[in-house]
Each structure stands twice: as C-alpha cells, then as structure tokens.
Amino acid sequence: MERVAVVTADLSHHAAGVSMSRLCKSFGEKVALADVTLAIEPGTFLVLLGPSGSGKTTLLRCLAGIERPTSGVIAIDGRDVVGPRAFVPPEKRHLAMVFQDYALWPHLTVRRNVAFPLTSSARTKGDRTARVDDLLERVGIGHLADRFPNQLSGGEQQRVALARALAADVGLILFDEPLSNLDADRREQLRIEIATLTRAAGATAVYITHDQSEAFALADRVGVLNHGRLVQIDTPEAIYRRPADAFVARFTGVAGEFPVALLHECGPDRYEVALPFAPDERIEAVAFERFQPGDAMSLFVRAAGVSLLCANDPKGVHGRILDVAFNGRGYDHVVSVGQGATLSKIFSPTRFERGRAVKVCFDASSSFVMDPTRGM
Numbered sequence: 009m010e011r012v013a014v015v016t017a018d019l020s021h022h023a024a025g026v027s028m029s030r031l032c033k034s035f036g037e038k039v040a041l042a043d044v045t046l047a048i049e050p051g052t053f054l055v056l057l058g059p060s061g062s063g064k065t066t067l068l069r070c071l072a073g074i075e076r077p078t079s080g081v082i083a084i085d086g087r088d089v090v091g092p093r094a095f096v097p098p099e100k101r102h103l104a105m106v107f108q109d110y111a112l113w114p115h116l117t118v119r120r121n122v123a124f125p126l127t128s129s130a131r132t133k134g135d136r137t138a139r140v141d142d143l144l145e146r147v148g149i150g151h152l153a154d155r156f157p158n159q160l161s162g163g164e165q166q167r168v169a170l171a172r173a174l175a176a177d178v179g180l181i182l183f184d185e186p187l188s189n190l191d192a193d194r195r196e197q198l199r200i201e202i203a204t205l206t207r208a209a210g211a212t213a214v215y216i217t218h219d220q221s222e223a224f225a226l227a228d229r230v231g232v233l234n235h236g237r238l239v240q241i242d243t244p245e246a247i248y249r250r251p252a253d254a255f256v257a258r259f260t261g262v263a264g265e266f267p268v269a270l271l272h273e274c275g276p277d278r279y280e281v282a283l284p285f286a287p288d289e290r291i292e293a294v295a296f297e298r299f300q301p302g303d304a305m306s307l308f309v310r311a312a313g314v315s316l317l318c319a320n321d322p323k324g325v326h327g328r329i330l331d332v333a334f335n336g337r338g339y340d341h342v343v344s345v346g347q348g349a350t351l352s353k354i355f356s357p358t359r360f361e362r363g364r365a366v367k368v369c370f371d372a373s374s375s376f377v378m379d380p381t382r383g384m
C-alpha cells in the first residue's frame with residue numbers, strides 16, 4: 009500500500025518563466041505545431057490539454073530540447089534556448105522531465121535513481137543522502153529505497169521519477185502524461201502528490217494530458233491545443249464558463265448540444281433561443297460573439313447548468329429519465345428531452361428513477377450559443 013506524503017516544508021527553488029513565440033514544427037508535410045505563442049509566469053502549473061495528435065508531445069519535446077522546432081523562439085528564464093541563432097541542448101536548459109513510462113535506470117536502486125541528478129552537485133555526500141531520504145519520504149516510498157525499478161508497481165515507479173525530478177532542484181518540471189499508465193485509484197493519489205510537491209518545490213510546471221478532469225484538477229492555467237494551434241489559454245474556471253469555440257466546449261465536457269433558432273438579443277451577450285425539441289419553450293443563453301436572429305447556431309449546455317425538477321413543477325422543459333448512476337455524492341442522470349435530444353451527466357443529490365417524467369431547467373450562464381463548425 010502506498011503512503012500519501014504530507015507536505016508542509018518548502019522545497020523552494022526559484023521558478024522559471026517560459027515564453028514561446030510563433031513556434032512552428034512540421035514533420036514533412038505534417039504540421040504538428042502552428043504558430044504557438046504563450047507566456048508562462050514563474051511558479052505557474054500549466055496543463056496543455058488536447059486530443060490525440062493535437063501537438064502536446066511535440067510542444068513539450070520542443071521545450072525540453074528533444075525536438076528542434078521548424079521556426080519560432082523559446083525562452084526559459086529570459087534566456088533564448090531556441091531561436092534563429094540559439095539552440096541550447098536539453099541538459100543545459102535547467103529543467104527536469106517526468107515521462108509516461110517512468111524512464112528509470114533499471115540497474116540502479118530507487119535511492120540511486122533519485123540521487124542521480126545530485127551526483128555532480130557541490131553538496132557533500134551527507135547532504136546528498138539527507139536530501140534523497142527527505143524526497144523519498146515526501147513521495148511516500150522511503151521504505152522502498154533499496155529496491156530496483158522492476159520490483160516496484162507502476163505507481164511506485166512514477167513516485168521515484170517524481171522524486172528524481174524534484175531532486176534536480178530546477179525551476180521548471182515537464183510532465184508527459186505521467187498518470188496514463190496507472191489505474192484510477194493510483195492516478196488520483198499521485199495527481200494530488202504531483203500538484204502539492206511541485207508547488208511546494210516552487211517550480212513552474214508544464215504538464216500534458218488528454219484528460220479534461222485531470223487538467224482542471226491540476227492546473228492554475230489550461231492551454232487547449234487543436235490541430236497544432238493553441239486555441240485558448242486561461243484558468244480552468246474561465247475555460248469552463250467561456251470556451252473559445254465549439255471544439256473547446258465539446259472537449260471540456262458538455263451535457264448536450266442541439267441546433268437552436270435565435271429569436272432575439274435579450275441583454276448583453278444574451279439571446280433568447282427556441283429549442284427544436286420543445287418549440288413552445290424559450291430559454292436564455294450566453295453568446296460570446298454577435299449573431300443575427302435566425303442564424304443557425306447550436307446550444308451547448310454544461311452539465312453544471314442543468315437541474316432536474318419534479319414533473320409537476322411550473323418551470324422547465326419536459327423530459328424523461330433514461331438512466332441513473334450513483335456516484336457517491338449523489339446521482340448522475342441521462343435525460344431525454346423532446347424528440348431524440350439527450351442530456352448526460354445531470355447531477356442531482358436525489359435519485360430520479362429510470363422512466364420517470366421530470367422537468368429540466370437550464371441555467372442561462374451555463375448554456376452557450378455557438379457556431380458548431382468553429383474549431384472543427
């Protein structure tokens with residue numbers, strides 16, 4: 009059983025700022041990164057989120073120095089590491105990396121793996137030993153110090169990799185989908201440890217994943233990539249409440265998406281819309297750009313903006329429960345509304361049984377009118 013470390017002391021190192029300007033990378037005809045510009049403040053935990061093939065790994069590898077961009081500039085701590093006249097090799101970028109497949113030295117014990125980045129440092133042997141012991145305790149594997157990597161579970165190996173990255177005592181740590189080979193329980197535990205230990209280390213983090221819930225749980229800021237472009241970079245809250253386009257809305261989770269007819273503007277950034285599955289019902293929704301009444305748009309609904317009421321409630325749109333699943337804190341429902349439209353992951357603390365008639369209420373601030381073709 010792995011122990012969860014309790015972090016109180018500061019591991020503090022000065023965090024590195026990162027900037028990328030007009031970064032492009034092509035592999036032959038294939039454009040993997042297209043004109044990516046971003047700035048990461050020192051100490052930020054940035055998560056890059058995107059589907060398979062969106063360019064996350066390429067971006068991380070360019071930042072690490074494992075891949076050479078086709079054009080553009082990358083600066084770490086104000087120093088150009090990639091540019092028209094610069095290419096600093098990975099080992100001189102003062103960063104550490106945690107990989108999906110752990111990448112531990114198989115012939116070294118846990119202790120020696122973690123000590124590896126320290127061997128060339130000016131510390132005394134006693135200092136180095138104390139530092140390694142401290143890090144192993146922090147990641148909850150002090151008792152495994154003399155084992156070899158092949159004698160550890162995946163979660164334990166990733167803890168060793170995390171301790172090794174922290175031992176490097178650098179201002180920038182890169183994470184390449186470090187949880188993807190672990191089962192659900194271990195993912196959750198290790199995610200918390202990565203978040204707390206990296207922040208305690210005072211390091212800047214760039215972490216890539218295709219998992220929206222992991223991204224939102226970890227990040228100070230989330231950068232969303234699609235087809236090699238950075239389409240939005242903001243706090244998780246801002247991305248949830250104000251997605252840049254239909255792609256971002258879909259990729260960060262919608263309960264439902266329906267074509268709607270815009271009736272008229274009813275306030276700043278607000279439109280009244282007619283629901284195709286309930287023509288007599290009109291609801292208000294947010295728009296982040298101006299549309300003309302009659303434009304063929306879609307309504308994107310976040311699960312957090314939908315509530316369930318009893319069928320005799322005067323408010324809401326008629327619906328019927330298709331499925332209900334207990335999630336520990338309450339119930340997630342799948343609800344059909346009108347003819348053929350479905351809403352999923354609708355939470356209620358009380359259980360509505362399958363087949364039951366209900367009313368469905370839409371909160372305007374979590375219902376977005378968007379062009380469904382934007383970001384395809």
Ligand code: ATP
Pocket residue numbers: 035038039040058059060061062063064065066067218
């Ligand atoms: P995944 O989540 O599947 O790892 P990703 O978002 O990390 O995907 P990348 O691995 O960065 O995406 O790949 C971006 C695009 O560049 C993809 O279309 C990929 O096929 C292509 N690509 C990446 N590396 C190479 C390469 N060495 N040669 C040719 N094409 C490549």
